Amino acid sequence: MTEALHPAPSTRGSRGCRILPWLAVAAVIVAVDQITKARVLASLALGQVVPVTSYFDLVLAYNRGAAFSLLSEAGGWQGWLFLAIGVAACAAIVWMLTTHPGRIRFAAALSLILGGALGNIVDRIHYGHVIDFLEFHWNWLRPVFPGGYYPAFNVADSAISVGAVLLVVDELLRIRHRD
Secondary structure, eight states, X not given: OHHHHSOOOOHHHHHXXXXXXXXXXXXXXXXXXXXXXXXXXXXXXXXXXXXXXXXXXXXXEEESSSGGGTTTTSOSHHHHXXXXXXXXXXXXXXXXXXXXXXXXXXXXXXXXXXXXXXXXXXXXXXXXXXXEEEEEBOGGGTTTSGGXXXXXXXXXXXXXXXXXXXXXXXXXXXXXXXX
């Protein structure tokens, strides 16, 4: 009788609470990403370049494609594809966070990727493209990128990149400790 009145706590509910900090990290990334993009949109015209240092510029660029403007000239269908991929990735990440909330490095990496993906999804839904504004250029990049200019990116892209590196580090450390 006591069991019926006081059921055992659900691990699912406690897992849900344990991912809240990781979802908060993702939300902060989305907020910072959207605030910086709004400031750039209010301050710069499309294509306008503002030199900040000898190797860094602020520039307003629209990316209808994926990383490095992949498929940016595809005619419009690619936006829907990248939106669907982003939504599917976010769903998968939330599921992984739910199943592994206690793996700190892993969850931190996923929350960075989630926040970045959501920031770019907001752009695709709101504008039909992703807003990029950070541009680095060095002579040593000339063999790979025209004029040595690395493609413009944003806060969301940065969070995704840092999260991806952290995922690799987490896996390497996990393998190392398993041996």
